[in-house]
Amino acid sequence: MTPDDSRPEHDPAASISKETLLEIRQVSKCFGSREVLKGISLEIAAGEFLTLLGESGSGKTTLLRLIAGFEQPSSGEIRMAGERLDTLPPYKRRVNTVFQNYALFPHLSVRENVSYGLQVSGVAKTEISGRASDALRMVKMEEYAASRTTKLSGGQQQRVALARALVNRPKLLLLDEPLSALDANLRKQMQVELKTLQRELGITFLFVTHDQEEAMALSDRIALLKDGALEQVGSPREIYAHPATSYAAQFIGQTNLVRTDVRGGIARCGSLQWGTTSSDGNVLFSLRPEAIHRVADGRVPTDAVRFHGLIRQQIFSGSSEQLELEVSGALLKARVPAQGPLAGAHEFWFSPSDAVAVLE
Amino acid sequence: MSGEPKHTRSPRLLGLYALAVFAFLYLPIVVLVVYSFNRDGVGGFPPRHFTWNWYQQLFGDSAIWDSVANSLMVAAGAVVLSLTLGLLAALALDRATFPGKSIFRRLVLLPLILPGIITGLSLLMFAVYEGLQLSLLTVFLGHGTALISVATTELFAGLQKMDRSQEEASLDLGATPWQSFWRVTLPNLKLSLIAAGLLIFTLSMDEIAVTFFLIGRDNTLPLEIWARLRRGITPEINAVSTLIFGVSVILILIWYQIRARSMGKEAQELLERP
The missing domain is CATH 1.10.3720.10 (MetI-like)
Incomplete structure (x- = not known):
């Protein structure tokens, strides 16, 4: 595996073959002298579930607000189905948003909330009633139609917000950390429902979250943002297997970052060495904990890198054991199948193809 | 403030003080109301002879x-x-x-x-x-x-x-x-x-x-x-x-009710916020 393969431009994402719905071209956004988005370019395919993943302050919500029309880009342009989107006011965009705090209308009932988008755009009364009922049924909230939104639980408010946004049949649905306010169990359940809903409706979802597990569970592709710039774009599996940067490797899943000295196609770190296609110099490798195996546990391939590690710590986590190994002065995280308490020095191995060169 | 221990030491004095303040504020109004029912007009203490007369006169005063x-x-x-x-x-x-x-x-x-x-x-x-x-x-x-x-x-x-x-x-x-x-x-x-x-x-x-x-x-x-x-x-x-x-009292009560309701709603929303 070469580092070049893991660059975003070469990602053979499954959705590329589909028609592009949203095109973000060199979009920058400054608030005063602070540049929160730095020349973002991103394409979203029709029917895709794309997640903007990043820490708070990475610019992901700002990008969402630019697409919804609540903010104007400082430079660059946004196109939807080939037409300029960023010059339209929010109410003329076929984009709807599920807000982080839901932003339901407290003076309206659940049904009135859901009907709102249809009412303001002058849809016939008979049609409004039918479509609102359909939307409520879709999120399993029809029995609450007459309730006040302030009386609902967080999860219920979430469903109403979803129905309200979907009733307009948008081409693109923006979701701004919609699950962050829910407790863990409900959150897992809503993730499944969101994913199912998205598949059934075929609407393009642009989902914002800071939770990498959520992003991995839901997305066709993840766009990882850091400090207002795209760090990597790809399917969860691609990013996990071939992180482009040390940040991507650490943010998505756990990893060991191994600093090596490469000379003549051989990477060296302490007593470890393996073949690489990286050019000479100081190269950082990402090695996932599950890529480290115990020699005693099974067959070892011939090209495996073998080493001795002293077990410093062992954490049992059900199906696996998480180990902290001391290898020639450095600490490595490893995950091996559950097998009872381990102690002392053991021999371990990893395959050179699992060590992925990443940018700093 | 060092006021609190003082309060606990002489609650009776504080009560008297509060009473005096309220009397100062409301006694004139009470007097005004009482004398509106006094047959002998605004002069003379104590008021005698209850009458609706002044109200009748008032209602006829275009x-x-x-x-x-x-x-x-x-x-x-x-x-x-x-x-x-x-x-x-x-x-x-x-x-x-x-x-x-x-x-x-x-x-x-x-x-x-x-x-x-x-x-x-x-x-x-x-x-x-x-x-x-x-x-x-x-x-x-x-x-x-x-x-x-x-x-x-x-x-x-x-x-x-x-x-x-x-x-x-x-x-x-x-x-x-x-x-x-x-x-x-x-x-x-x-x-x-x-x-x-x-x-x-x-x-x-x-x-x-x-x-x-x-x-x-x-x-x-x-x-x-x-x-x-x-x-x-x-x-x-x-x-x-x-x-x-x-x-005025009725209007103030209405206004207070509205205030209380809006405050109640906010408090409720605050509680429901996850």
Whole structure:
């Protein structure tokens, strides 16, 4: 595996073959002298579930607000189905948003909330009633139609917000950390429902979250943002297997970052060495904990890198054991199948193809 | 503060003190009410001989009722005018950024601290300069503009408390800014509008200083009372004052109920927030 393969431009994402719905071209956004988005370019395919993943302050919500029309880009342009989107006011965009705090209308009932988008755009009364009922049924909230939104639980408010946004049949649905306010169990359940809903409706979802597990569970592709710039774009599996940067490797899943000295196609770190296609110099490798195996546990391939590690710590986590190994002065995280308490020095191995060169 | 231990040491003294303060505030009103039922008029202590006579006389007094009608018209007009202009000013203060905004804010709020006599005199000079005949119309314009500051402060507070993402959600769902204003912003401001309206109504009803300068031939109720006082106090005045007091208490109770409900709602939302 070469580092070049893991660059975003070469990602053979499954959705590329589909028609592009949203095109973000060199979009920058400054608030005063602070540049929160730095020349973002991103394409979203029709029917895709794309997640903007990043820490708070990475610019992901700002990008969402630019697409919804609540903010104007400082430079660059946004196109939807080939037409300029960023010059339209929010109410003329076929984009709807599920807000982080839901932003339901407290003076309206659940049904009135859901009907709102249809009412303001002058849809016939008979049609409004039918479509609102359909939307409520879709999120399993029809029995609450007459309730006040302030009386609902967080999860219920979430469903109403979803129905309200979907009733307009948008081409693109923006979701701004919609699950962050829910407790863990409900959150897992809503993730499944969101994913199912998205598949059934075929609407393009642009989902914002800071939770990498959520992003991995839901997305066709993840766009990882850091400090207002795209760090990597790809399917969860691609990013996990071939992180482009040390940040991507650490943010998505756990990893060991191994600093090596490469000379003549051989990477060296302490007593470890393996073949690489990286050019000479100081190269950082990402090695996932599950890529480290115990020699005693099974067959070892011939090209495996073998080493001795002293077990410093062992954490049992059900199906696996998480180990902290001391290898020639450095600490490595490893995950091996559950097998009872381990102690002392053991021999371990990893395959050179699992060590992925990443940018700093 | 070192006040707390003192309080616990002499709660009885504190109670007496509080009683004295309340007596000072409310005893005159009690006297006023009691003497409105006194056959022998405002003179003489203790009051004797209960009578409805002064109220009967009051209800037959068309001049008083004309002035009540005038006051109601002026107050209703002032509520509409000051709420409309105050809402626009509050929206500008809350949302717009423009050069001179802080000066604008101070200018709008100035009548709150300006003595009524200054406001009244300047409005009179303006009316004279413009050749406006002094009448209920000038009083209405005077109250309506002088009370914009009250409307602005109340409505600005309401706008500040409002969740802006609701308006964004409205735009997002396809409502134009105009539709969003009528369907989302205004309903959200309902309680502030009612509260401000009640406050302005009562302030206009008993306004004297500004009214004094702008009044034409038709008196408002406070000026009618004042004019009669110059001819000597009659218990009829006590009777009308008692009625005003009663209506004011009812209005205050309504206003308090609205406040309590809006506070309750916020507290509820705070609790429900995850």
